[in-house]
Amino acid sequence: TMYSANHMEGIKAMIALTESGRTALMMSRLSSGLPIFALSRNESTLNRAALYRGVTPVYFDAKCDAGLPTAQAAISSLKDQGYLHEGDLVIITQGDVMDVVGST
Template sequence: IAAFTESGHTALMISKQKPMVPIFGLTSHPGCARRLAMYRGVIPVLIQPVNNTDQLFQMVGETLKKIGMVQPGDQVAVTMGLPFGETGTTNLLHVMVIE
């Protein structure tokens, strides 16, 4: 599960459900990444700021492959909120296949 988050709240809510798969907390804020490290099962990943969903999906695939957490053919559930940059707006779930 990849949770794109500005504040860490999305990753925290997913963590509370104790899924049996890793949770990647993707954020462009170093302070948020430090906070994510304290949540059960959440692996913080610091990324560059993004402006649109296509850019985010591409970055998720590239970043998770680069750190060796996924392989081509794996499925990743991506959560985020639109519009970008606003906290408390998680309203999108997208399942992507890693290329």
């Protein structure tokens, strides 16, 4: 993820769909100059992510947008909040199984 962020042109942000916040923490340790958004429905995860360098915690519950694929719903949520704009290129990390800690 960080290699892609540092070597692909036009990337505007990185999005970590996370249960524990660990992925966002690992992303924050390497400097890319890009904003990192930690999306989670867990309040404790968002509180921890607020302490990570360059990470913006955002409440997101994928189950609320059952009509959209999770990645698309996450991007729509960030657009609605003014973090992203139409046409922005982003990198998204997501675990294999939602609601399971450590599945990224």
